[in-house]
């Protein structure tokens with residue numbers, strides 16, 4: 001409920017549509033309510049007195065009112081739909097923008113499956129609820145109240161029937177709406193699990209096939225899908241049970257109306273047309289109550305959805321930007337970590353412990369260490385994908401939190417461990433690095449990343465289309481393109497997170513050579529499992545269990561670091577594949 005109230009501000013720009021929808025609906029309802037009374041007049045006056053002219057005149061009047069009602073219904077649908085669709089579009093836009101601003105920790109706290117359900121299912125439920133509210137929620141109560149008033153005024157003798165039937169109908173609606181609201185909340189949660197599983201399976205389809213683990217994957221999907229089916233069935237069952245119960249109550253009311261009406265007609269205090277009109281109004285009342293209850297259910301169903309949407313919109317972005325970022329002259333590229341501690345979860349165990357080191361502009365720092373020792377985590381802190389728990393990171397002597405995220409990130413070229421490319425052309429992917437990159441800049445970038453050869457081999461070179469996840473490229477080609485995307489920014493700081501693992505030794509040597517030539521002023525942070533990739537670094541950090549076990553040049557570390565010596569020993573003989 002609170003979530004929905006929070007979202008109502010999104011209707012403001014579409015106020016006019018939101019007012020016109022119900023207004024047109026009032027016209028339709030007024031015409032619907034008029035019909036049984038005209039019919040009663042035709043029966044009790046026209047037919048009873050054999051007055052053909054009266055019957056034709058009021059018959060035409062009935063047709064005219066039906067036509068005006070039709071216009072009202074169409075107008076209402078048009079404006080209610082416009083209001084609801086635009087309302088949902090604006091929320092979807094803001095949810096998307098918000099998730100774009102999320103820190104990695106924010107995104108992980110939701111999970112991508114849940115975020116997808118929010119942008120798709122939840123928003124569809126909210127849009128539907130608003131559309132029905134603007135159309136049917138006006139129509140239902142108006143039809144109901146109008147019928148009750150008309151019966152009170154024209155068939156007061158039969159009113160006791162309503163006094164019994166209406167409270168029973170209203171209690172039924174209340175009970176079923178509350179119940180279905182709760183059950184639809186569970187449906188959304190089950191939907192999250194299905195979306196998460198589906199997303200994981202599609203992303204890892206190659207692994208699933210390679211391991212022939214389709215059966216295992218199927219059984220996992222079947223479990224979450226069965227859970228969704230169960231939740232859906234119990235929620236829908238509640239909705240579908242309501243209609244027959246209400247029909248049953250109305251049918252009893254019709255019989256009671258006929259019985260009471262027959263007595264009154266025999267007594268001479270009631271005309272037959274009034275009984276017919278009463279039965280009609282009973283049906284209209286049922287119609288009004290049913291549509292109100294459907295909307296009520298749709299609205300209660302949308303409450304959990306609205307809360308989840310609000311949860312995204314109200315999420316505090318962990319990476320707070322400075323209110324007034326200081327204007328720095330362009331970033332040069334000195335990096336310093338001062339006693340940095342970091343944990344992925346609040347109050348969790350530190351993954352990085354007391355990290356301190358310094359690297360000057362134009363220097364290269366290599367990072368090596370065992371799996372899970374914290375190498376990738378360390379470099380993720382530089383573009384503020386996460387913030388340290390304690391300690392600080394400085395660039396050019398200024399804490400990175402003092403820079404606007406835009407200024408900071410535009411100075412950094414980041415090549416992640418897993419090359420993530422987007423569907424579109426090669427050119428599109430390079431534009432992610434620099435929006436206005438020229439052809440000459442693209443050529444330099446791909447040449448430096450040893451990607452030129454494979455791109456030129458395509459008939460359509462830069463306009464070659466990549467499939468989703470760039471599945472039509474090899475692992476090495478993806479890494480080269482991912483590097484080109486970082487190089488094209490002409491970054492002041494270049495972070496290479498084990499990004500040459502799938503590249504042959506010769507190409508890697510070429511990349512390192514071009515780095516020195518093309519980006520002599522760029523500070524390079526390079527993570528590699530191979531000593532050959534970092535042997536010439538100005539400084540090498542040896543990571544072990546979240547800490548810097550040793551730091552120095554290759555020549556120093558082979559003497560001072562036991563861990564480095566062990567790695568060197570296992571790779572000895574390979575390091576001479578490096579450049580120079």
Ligand SMILES: Nc1ncnc2c1ncn2[C@@H]1O[C@H](COP(=O)(O)OP(=O)(O)OP(=O)(O)O)[C@@H](O)[C@H]1O
Pocket residue numbers: 108344345351369370371372373374375376377378417
């Ligand atoms: N998003 C995350 N949430 C929680 N824990 C994480 C997350 N990413 C990494 N970790 C944990 O942090 C620790 C350090 O991981 P990190 O990826 O930095 O290691 P690494 O040295 O780069 O390993 P590798 O050489 O295998 O890439 C590991 O114990 C890992 O399980």
